[in-house]
Amino acid sequence: MTPPFCVLLGSDYAGKSSALTELARVAPEVRIISADEELLGPGHSLIGRLRRGLVGDVMPALHRDYSADFMLTMLQTAVLHLRDSITRSPAGAPVLVDSYYYKMLAKCRLTGQDGHPLFDWWRSFPQPEQVIFLEVSAETAWRRCGAGRDLNPLEHYGPRADYASFARFQGDLNAAMREEVRSLPVSFISEGDRVSTVAQEIREALGAHELV
Template sequence: MSKNEFWVLLGPDYSGKSSVLTRISETAPALQPVSCDDALIAPEHASYLERRDALLAFAREGNQRQFQEAGISLLRLTAQCLLEQISDVSASGRIPVVDSYYYKVLSKAQLLGTVDQNTLGWLASFPQPTGLLYLDVSPETAWQRCSEGSDLNQAEHYGTAPSKDAFLRFQKDLRHRLKANIAHVPAIDIAPASGIDVLVDVVVDLITQQRKRDAYHQAS
């Protein structure tokens, strides 16, 4: 494995990233998912979850200024937690496959107005991935996957109350923002597949084949 090698799996909300990463953790021992989701975060970083929940509660209960402060803090907290987990996995000899990296939380912060120039400058110093796999889903399909709004959180739609229109508009804008924030990264688009096993096979195969090509070029 090359020094600082890591891959990113990115996509809009409800694109299937967490399901793919969970299955990778079960079936691909050379790869190690890195995530801040409750079910996938490394146990030694579980304190992140309490700090995240405290920031979300602070944002919900406060005024607009508190919402913005909480958003900036959450962006920084998530990015740092992911970076530390990437380092831990790399030190173990496995290949990190990162859930969204900082790109998604940054994109949402930009849409919700909870990012500042200092944070943007800080994120610009972060290492960039070896490669990025973009798992797409249409906003309409995502709406169906979230039980037509019953499973939404406040960072998945515009406004304070979820509605189909607020969700679809946010998800469309999120897709555009994600693409803008990864324009500098070598990315491969993955078309929606008929099942999670197919997606997992595609992701693992793409990483494996690209690593072989990179190794060949480095040796020649």
């Protein structure tokens, strides 16, 4: 039986990783599940290595050295890690999942992979009690990514990143993610500069659904 869980969602550079790291510090009772290397448990270093290979090797050479199906296969490893980690969570522990499959599926749709059969399988996975959605402006996100310096090919439209291609992609990503979770309860957290404040708001949202 899958325990109740919540998903933390947001477009790129919304501050999810920073908020989750802070939440892990101030609320150790919350089980945080993520594919981010900094938040992986000691037994899941493989997920971090696969993610580095995806971002560093596969995405820059997509459609040249690697097919879209190959990229999706690598994304699948992260999705299954999240799903399996949810099912392994001990009963009674509040569970917060980073993005789940929603963000990856939305990005794939924006890059022309709308009809892949994997997506129907992902959508059959257990659904959360609620989604907590971090909001961020395109201007703030652009500043946080070093004005494009830190972007990967799945964070903007076109072969080269500029503010216009980034802002348009992020706006479409936001809309696609909202569409994916439209049937679920969603709590929105406004953009904030203080990580501690955002983490506290996430904790309060969890408490409102008796998940913490």
